[in-house]
Amino acid sequence: MGSVSLKIGDGTARFKRASWCSSSLNLLMLFSVITTNLFAWYAFTYAPKNQILHHQMPRNLSLISEHVSLILKEIDSSQKKLAQMENELLEYESIDLSKPNIVNELKMFLQHHVLPLGKDSRTGITEMVASVGHSCEKSMDLLSQYMNYKVNGQCPNDWSLGQRLILGGCEPLPRRRCFAKAINKFGLQPFPVSLWENVSEKIYSWSGLGCKNLACLNSKKLNRDCAGCFDIVKGYETQKYVKPRGKNDFLINDVLAMGNGGIRIGFDIGGGSGTFAARMAEKNVTVVTATLNVDAPFNEFIAARGLLPLYLSLDHRFPFYDNVFDLVHASNGLDGSVRPEKLEFLMFDIDRILRAGGLFWLDNFYCSNDDRKAMLTRLIERFGYKKLQWVVGDKINGSGKLEVYLSAVLQKPVRV
Numbered sequence: 001m002g003s004v005s006l007k008i009g010d011g012t013a014r015f016k017r018a019s020w021c022s023s024s025l026n027l028l029m030l031f032s033v034i035t036t037n038l039f040a041w042y043a044f045t046y047a048p049k050n051q052i053l054h055h056q057m058p059r060n061l062s063l064i065s066e067h068v069s070l071i072l073k074e075i076d077s078s079q080k081k082l083a084q085m086e087n088e089l090l091e092y093e094s095i096d097l098s099k100p101n102i103v104n105e106l107k108m109f110l111q112h113h114v115l116p117l118g119k120d121s122r123t124g125i126t127e128m129v130a131s132v133g134h135s136c137e138k139s140m141d142l143l144s145q146y147m148n149y150k151v152n153g154q155c156p157n158d159w160s161l162g163q164r165l166i167l168g169g170c171e172p173l174p175r176r177r178c179f180a181k182a183i184n185k186f187g188l189q190p191f192p193v194s195l196w197e198n199v200s201e202k203i204y205s206w207s208g209l210g211c212k213n214l215a216c217l218n219s220k221k222l223n224r225d226c227a228g229c230f231d232i233v234k235g236y237e238t239q240k241y242v243k244p245r246g247k248n249d250f251l252i253n254d255v256l257a258m259g260n261g262g263i264r265i266g267f268d269i270g271g272g273s274g275t276f277a278a279r280m281a282e283k284n285v286t287v288v289t290a291t292l293n294v295d296a297p298f299n300e301f302i303a304a305r306g307l308l309p310l311y312l313s314l315d316h317r318f319p320f321y322d323n324v325f326d327l328v329h330a331s332n333g334l335d336g337s338v339r340p341e342k343l344e345f346l347m348f349d350i351d352r353i354l355r356a357g358g359l360f361w362l363d364n365f366y367c368s369n370d371d372r373k374a375m376l377t378r379l380i381e382r383f384g385y386k387k388l389q390w391v392v393g394d395k396i397n398g399s400g401k402l403e404v405y406l407s408a409v410l411q412k413p414v415r416v
């Protein structure tokens with residue numbers, strides 16, 4: 001299993017298995033810590049001699065400082081080397097376009113395209129650069145398969161392949177020059193009737209999905225926020241945010257009241273079938289719902305309701321400018337399985353797009369246990385938000401296990 005090859009000579013270091021990668025990184029770290037300490041020890045043991053010299057001839061201070069600067073240089077260069085090796089281990093290298101398995105369309109996309117009229121006076125750029133995440137390189141075979149399409153023709157019907165790339169961190173996707181399969185969206189209802197009406201399920205694309213109709217989707221628990229969430233006519237969706245099931249369920253009216261009428265635009269993370277945005281639309285609040293199509297056509301369904309879906313993974317930096325939203329609503333898109341570091345990155349990005357005085361509504365966030373709840377609490381408290389509501393509840397799940405949920409409404413402080 002998992003071969004390991006290390007070629008330091010030409011500057012490439014590649015590890016196939018994550019465990020190898022991380023243990024090598026640890027070794028490197030250890031090495032750097034030991035060498036740094038050795039240098040420090042050296043410097044200290046040097047000191048008594050210094051003192052003797054110092055008593056006898058003060059002018060030999062110059063010798064000591066020479067030594068110290070030598071040591072510092074040494075430390076600096078080993079730190080640089082370490083950083084370089086770390087980059088290589090993380091495969092943060094530019095994509096090698098000379099490899100044989102790179103399809104032409106990908107090369108074409110990745111090449112820098114010089115602006116025909118020279119430097120643009122407003123932006124100052126001279127060439128257009130394709131933006132494609134370095135993680136794409138990890139899935140080069142998938143990426144080549146994805147980029148193997150007929151330019152100017154129909155795109156292959158393989159959106160799930162694209163989603164696999166996105167889930168692997170390859171974002172944004174580089175396919176641009178083909179026509180996506182057009183689906184006739186007949187029977188769409190006018191807004192706001194569209195918010196709560198069924199539409200023919202023929203307008204969704206079902207390829208690459210386990211379920212082939214809404215009844216199948218509704219019979220499943222697709223994720224923590226979506227059990228039967230495509231039934232927007234009779235299902236529980238019709239009560240969400242207006243009739244609480246427990247103390248962890250806040251009502252939209254109550255939360256809007258906390259915003260003192262200042263809530264006009266919002267962002268929903270992991271929004272299921274868009275019901276949060278639908279309820280907010282009824283209050284004249286415009287909400288963008290970020291969701292992928294994991295196991296269901298979430299984006300198409302939300303759009304059919306007349307709401308704005310955003311097809312984006314949570315690894316992506318949110319494509320919004322700083323301090324623009326009045327409200328961010330997050331449920332289990334930030335799932336309990338997410339690692340603390342990732343949660344921290346997300347929290348910073350949420351904080352960035354939320355304006356001062358804006359509300360962060362954490363809705364039934366699944367914590368799995370008290371430790372995780374404590375971790376999350378510490379993380380949130382570091383941001384200094386005002387706790388307008390804070391409810392920790394537990395539920396016994398289907399298998400009789402105790403689960404901890406956190407719901408909170410937090411107000412972003414003004415930071416100066």
Ligand SMILES: *[C@@H]1O[C@H](CO)[C@@H](O)[C@H](O)[C@H]1NC(C)=O
Pocket residue numbers: 198214215218230231232233
């Ligand atoms: C709407 O669709 C659901 C399936 O999602 C179905 O159970 C229900 O009967 C439909 N209702 C109407 C009025 O068509």
Ligand SMILES: *[C@@H]1O[C@H](CO)[C@@H](O)[C@H](O)[C@H]1NC(C)=O
Pocket residue numbers: 282283284
């Ligand atoms: C939403 O806006 C419309 C049109 O301005 C208005 O008639 C309606 O009362 C508003 N609804 C709410 C809940 O504010």
Ligand SMILES: *[C@@H]1O[C@H](CO)[C@@H](O)[C@H](O)[C@H]1NC(C)=O
Pocket residue numbers: 368397398399400401
């Ligand atoms: C209940 O929780 C346990 C542990 O968190 C999990 O393994 C199990 O799958 C859950 N059961 C259901 C029905 O959600």
Ligand SMILES: CC(=O)N[C@H]1CO[C@H](CO)[C@@H](O)[C@@H]1O
Pocket residue numbers: 057059060062063
């Ligand atoms: C006595 C002694 O060791 N003097 C040395 C002090 O340091 C300078 C250069 O740093 C030497 O040239 C001296 O010989």
